Amino acid sequence: MDAIPVNVRQEGADLAIDWQDGTTSTYKVYDLRCACPCASCRDEVTGERLLNPANVPKDIAPRRIQSVGNYALKIEWSDGHDTGIYAYDRLWTLGANGAGAANGTSA
Numbered sequence: 001m002d003a004i005p006v007n008v009r010q011e012g013a014d015l016a017i018d019w020q021d022g023t024t025s026t027y028k029v030y031d032l033r034c035a036c037p038c039a040s041c042r043d044e045v046t047g048e049r050l051l052n053p054a055n056v057p058k059d060i061a062p063r064r065i066q067s068v069g070n071y072a073l074k075i076e077w078s079d080g081h082d083t084g085i086y087a088y089d090r091l092w093t094l095g096a097n098g099a100g101a102a103n104g105t106s107a
């Protein structure tokens with residue numbers, strides 16, 4: 001499906017994304033940082049996580065969120081990490097599988 005975010009907002013330790021289809025996914029900001037898909041956080045071939053979550057500050061926060069090429073969000077984090085490009089479909093999947101599920105719909 002075409003998962004397009006229409007609104008992204010931070011709510012305390014959560015980041016909420018409103019999708020074009022009217023649903024909302026909620027993510028723990030910390031979990032989202034740990035799920036960073038960039039080459040220094042995750043092995044591009046095996047998908048193995050290279051980032052040590054213990055090195056991520058518990059009070060991590062997004063400093064800046066930009067959309068990239070209509071397919072992804074680039075998140076600049078308060079720990080200075082800014083190479084993470086989160087594709088919409090990946091965010092969608094994370095939201096669907098994650099602890100979030102605050103959208104009131106039962107899959």
Ligand SMILES: [Zn+2]
Pocket residue numbers: 036037038039040041042081083084
């Ligand atoms: Zn990264």
